[in-house]
Amino acid sequence: MNEHTVTEIGWSSQELEARRELWSLALTDGERQRLWVDAHAGRWGAAGPVRERLRAFVRESAGSVGLTHVGNLVDPSLPEEEITEALSFLLRDFGRIVPQNGRGDLTSVLRDQDGDGNTELGFHCDTCDLLVLLCLQPAYHGGGLTKLASARHVHDLIERERPDALATLREDWTFDRTGRAGPQVVVTPILYPRKGGTIGCYYQTRTVRSSPDRGGPELTDRQWEALGVLDEVLYRPEIAFGLPMAAGDLLIIRNSRVLHGRSAYVDEPGPHARRMLRIWLNEGETWAP
Structure with a gap:
């Protein structure tokens, strides 16, 4: 992009x-x-x-x-x-x-x-x-x-509170979008540093969780935990x-x-x-x- x-x-x-x-x-x-x-x-x-x-x-x-x-x-x-x-x-x-x-x-x-x-x-x-x-x-x-x-704000909060979860969110994740417009499978980190020091994000809660049902890799316990941390932060009253x-x-x-x-x-x-x-x-x- x-x-x-x-x-x-x-x-x-x-x-x-x-x-x-x-x-x-x-x-x-x-x-x-x-x-x-x-x-x-x-x-x-x-x-x-x-x-x-x-x-x-x-x-x-x-x-x-x-x-x-x-x-x-x-x-x-x-x-x-x-x-x-x-x-x-x-x-x-x-x-x-x-x-x-x-x-x-x-x-x-x-x-x-x-x-x-x-x-x-x-x-x-x-x-x-x-x-x-x-x-x-x-x-x-x-x-x-x-x-x-704000992806930057969410990233920085998780970095301070749960650096282990952020490390997992920075790894590649598989989003299966079969039947939708654009790429059918997107492989990308969820939160990640970009050139120039900005923070990028890509998150679709349903497609990342259901990708294993369509032949994608099974989510590990560590990945499930990281998704839970992300959702908990996103739904704090001061975030949204x-x-x-x-x-x-x-x-x-x-x-x-x-x-x-x-x-x-x-x-x-x-x-x-x-x-x-x-x-x-x-x-x-x-x-x-």
């Missing part, structure tokens, strides 16, 4: 909240309107200065904190198809859209499926450089927060930051730096049902000036 290194910041939930200016940017209604006029036209014009401001902010925040939140990016009253097309144009500045599943879907709308919103979605990393989430409609009764955890997103808000997560999940929620049928537009990006050379 490509990465333009900016000074990396590890953070707890309180630290992230206290430093919102590093990663959260709110657009004015005028800025939003100019962006979307150009996006609908499919070419850049009057929104050029807003575009450059957004590009610079995303590059800095995704490089340091590992995520970017942009408030008021979209008028959520627009038709879903129109929003998706315009957003796909805007995202060309940040990467190439890649398929999310074996069917080759380039976009998907996340919503409650048979009540699965009632269950918290555990921490994991998606198999792309940048995960993009656009809130179309938040959960009507609250909940459904996007949960975020719960981000409420309003309709029209955008979130970009660098998968190599930040693990994400979702808190539980009770959905409301009909137009108030929670809906999140998801897009996967790989960066390539698009971040070059």
Whole structure:
């Protein structure tokens, strides 16, 4: 995965909240309107200065904190198809859209499926450089927060408390993703040092635990223990930051730096049902000036 290194910041939930200016940017209604006029036209014009401001902010925040939140990016009253097309144009500045599943879907709308919103979605990393989430409609009764955890902070905590478990997490693990988009088998450490001193992460709790059932290597007692240590740290109250997103808000997560999940929620049928537009990006050379 490509990465333009900016000074990396590890953070707890309180630290992230206290430093919102590093990663959260709110657009004015005028800025939003100019962006979307150009996006609908499919070419850049009057929104050029807003575009450059957004590009610079995303590059800095995704490089340091590992995520970017942009408030008021979209008028959520627009038709879903129109929003998706315009957003796909805007995202060309940040990467190439890649398929999310074996069917080759380039976009998907996340919503409650048979009540699965009632269950918290555990921490994991998606198999792309940048995960993009656009809130179309938040959960009507609250909940459904996007949960975020800093790989650097988690790594450093485990290094201090359980260096033996960290040594195991730094070894290669097998993630069997048969039938999904991208590599069918991923062999990688879960937490690991990268060039330039940054900390990388790759974690999918179900695929790493079920890989032996698909012919992968059996997990050792030492590996099971290390996974338990990782999960215990991830679910400490001070680790996870719960981000409420309003309709029209955008979130970009660098998968190599930040693990994400979702808190539980009770959905409301009909137009108030929670809906999140998801897009996967790989960066390539698009971040070059």
